[in-house]
Amino acid sequence: MRRGPGSLLLHAVLFLGAAATLTPLAWMLAASFMSPGEANTFPPRFLPQHPTFDNYIALFTRIDIARHFLNSVVITVAATLASVVLNSMAGYAFAKLRFPGRERIFRTLTLALVIPAQVGMLPLFLLLRELGVVNTYAGVLVPYLASVFAIFLIRQYVLSVPDDLLDAARVDGAGEFKIFREIVFPVIKPILATLATFTFLSVWNDFLWPLIILSESSKYTLPVALAGLVGEHVQDTELMMAGSVITILPALVVFLAFQRAYVRGILSGSVKG
Amino acid sequence: MSTILERQQARAALQFLAPALTLIAVFFFLPVIAGLLLSLTDFDIYAIGALDTARFVGLGNYRDLLHSTLFWTALKNTLYFVLVGGPLSVAISLAAAVLLNSPRLRFRPFFRTVYFAPVVTTLVAVAIVWRYLYHPRYGLLNHILGWVGIEPIDWLGDPHWSMPAIIILSIWKNFGYNMLIFLAGLQTIPEELYEAASIDGAGPWRSFFHITFPSLGPVFLFVAVTTMIGYFQLFAEPYVMTQGGPLRSTTSLVLLMYEEGFRWWRMGVASSIAFVLFLLTLGGALLQLRLRRARA
Numbered sequence: 001m002r003r004g005p006g007s008l009l010l011h012a013v014l015f016l017g018a019a020a021t022l023t024p025l026a027w028m029l030a031a032s033f034m035s036p037g038e039a040n041t042f043p044p045r046f047l048p049q050h051p052t053f054d055n056y057i058a059l060f061t062r063i064d065i066a067r068h069f070l071n072s073v074v075i076t077v078a079a080t081l082a083s084v085v086l087n088s089m090a091g092y093a094f095a096k097l098r099f100p101g102r103e104r105i106f107r108t109l110t111l112a113l114v115i116p117a118q119v120g121m122l123p124l125f126l127l128l129r130e131l132g133v134v135n136t137y138a139g140v141l142v143p144y145l146a147s148v149f150a151i152f153l154i155r156q157y158v159l160s161v162p163d164d165l166l167d168a169a170r171v172d173g174a175g176e177f178k179i180f181r182e183i184v185f186p187v188i189k190p191i192l193a194t195l196a197t198f199t200f201l202s203v204w205n206d207f208l209w210p211l212i213i214l215s216e217s218s219k220y221t222l223p224v225a226l227a228g229l230v231g232e233h234v235q236d237t238e239l240m241m242a243g244s245v246i247t248i249l250p251a252l253v254v255f256l257a258f259q260r261a262y263v264r265g266i267l268s269g270s271v272k273g
Numbered sequence: 274m275s276t277i278l279e280r281q282q283a284r285a286a287l288q289f290l291a292p293a294l295t296l297i298a299v300f301f302f303l304p305v306i307a308g309l310l311l312s313l314t315d316f317d318i319y320a321i322g323a324l325d326t327a328r329f330v331g332l333g334n335y336r337d338l339l340h341s342t343l344f345w346t347a348l349k350n351t352l353y354f355v356l357v358g359g360p361l362s363v364a365i366s367l368a369a370a371v372l373l374n375s376p377r378l379r380f381r382p383f384f385r386t387v388y389f390a391p392v393v394t395t396l397v398a399v400a401i402v403w404r405y406l407y408h409p410r411y412g413l414l415n416h417i418l419g420w421v422g423i424e425p426i427d428w429l430g431d432p433h434w435s436m437p438a439i440i441i442l443s444i445w446k447n448f449g450y451n452m453l454i455f456l457a458g459l460q461t462i463p464e465e466l467y468e469a470a471s472i473d474g475a476g477p478w479r480s481f482f483h484i485t486f487p488s489l490g491p492v493f494l495f496v497a498v499t500t501m502i503g504y505f506q507l508f509a510e511p512y513v514m515t516q517g518g519p520l521r522s523t524t525s526l527v528l529l530m531y532e533e534g535f536r537w538w539r540m541g542v543a544s545s546i547a548f549v550l551f552l553l554t555l556g557g558a559l560l561q562l563r564l565r566r567a568r569a
Binding site: 007010011017018021022023024025027028031040042043044086087089092094097099100102105112114115116120121122124125127129142143145148151170175176177204208211212222223224226230237243244247248252255262263266267 | 285290386390413
């Protein structure tokens with residue numbers, strides 16, 4: 001196998017690609033530490049001349065971004081916890097419990113995978129309006145709680161748990177909830193980590209639904225607040241970049257911490273199924 | 274004995290399933306069906322105040338869409354994004370995966386993580402970042418293009434460049450996702466196939482088209498269908514970067530649906546746009562499945 005010029009070219013191309021991929025994020029970070037106006041100079045600067053935290057300070061004092069950060073955290077954490085509990089229970093039932101109509105119900109659910117979420121969004125908004133939960137955390141949370149994709153993910157994993165393990169517990173007289181809590185839950189932890197990471201990232205980054213259901217600025221999540229800010233502060237490039245950093249950073253940190261779990265989720269949906 | 278056990282299990286199943294299935298039924302399937310009905314009414318801002326003022330108009334909204342230039346523009350823009358952006362994005366994912374799969378590569382985990390990083394970033398935030406990168410005078414992109422002698426481009430201000438600009442951002446944001454899927458697919462291809470081809474004198478291109486590409490068949494179909502479904506839902510990029518302009522050149526179907534439904538409160542019309550989107554997505558998925566089957 002040739003190891004000389006071909007290998008060098010391969011690495012050169014990939015390093016160039018990595019540089020190109022990171023440049024937008026690196027520039028965002030650099031510009032967030034620039035003084036007002038510094039990001040709009042010709043020729044453009046790659047690094048701040050006198051790095052400053054002023055943009056971050058302004059976000060927390062003038063714009064109260066802590067409020068939006070908190071909104072995002074509360075909604076995302078609540079959605080993640082609920083999703084893990086509700087979907088793992090349902091996924092387990094489809095995998096291991098026998099009941100009439102199991103296959104038929106499961107097949108009906110697959111329909112949901114080909115229907116774009118936007119189709120139901122307008123009536124969902126009207127329904128939640130009738131229920132009086134527009135512009136509340138509860139209203140935002142509703143579509144995140146249970147998901148067909150998540151139920152599939154869990155079911156597929158639970159299928160690999162040996163039946164003997166469950167039957168032995170049943171013979172010992174354990175109830176189904178006890179079996180689930182004490183035997184199944186610990187065994188399926190890896191896939192629960194996957195589901196939690198998936199839910200966290202998709203809810204944290206979601207835009208259209210919170211934009212629709214939240215009407216007051218004090219309730220906005222980070223992405224919605226940021227999209228609103230860019231309207232008023234489009235000239236404040238450095239400020240907007242600081243806001244983008246604050247929005248993106250938690251997602252990147254969660255991804256890096258749970259990379260393996262997250263990637264497992266991507267692959268279980270594609271290569272196996 | 275077994276019937277008691279069966280009954281116990283069925284009862285337990287009901288308790289395990291009830292919360293998730295109730296939520297999905299009430300907050301997903303019910304709204305989807307209601308959406309279909311809504312698209313057959315003239316539900317507007319007055320109906321928001323008093324639901325009973327909405328009237329049944331049959332296929333009237335769909336007929337109006339066919340006569341609306343804005344709808345055709347949005348449809349054309351969305352198809353542009355799906356048919357150009359989708360394949361380009363898949364091609365770059367595949368190229369990156371093939372390079373990353375090279376046995377001679379070092380630092381593979383590093384490259385994989387870097388290429389994947391944009392996928393987990395917040396779309397709204399990176400769209401704002403790219404809005405500045407695309408600035409015709411101060412933007413980094415034109416500056417870098419200037420190094421190789423390319424004249425400044427008014428990316429977001431010129432209707433011919435606005436959609437390409439959104440496509441470039443989307444490729445940057447998304448290619449890492451399909452790259453990982455392709456990479457996993459590539460790793461299932463036995464090394465012996467390549468060795469045999471190499472002995473027969475096949476170069477890297479012939480190996481790619483005769484071994485890699487056919488072996489990836491099912492993975493490719495999955496990637497093509499999911500990418501298409503995702504690309505049909507274009508919304509946040511134009512919302513944040515161009516507000517659908519200039520000259521409506523980046524108004525997508527979902528952006529139009531959002532404007533009709535939540536800016537003008539014409540929920541009936543907006544629902545009909547959502548259903549057109551659904552039918553297009555479904556049609557595209559079925560078409561790709563059929564093409565695949567015809568070839569196999």
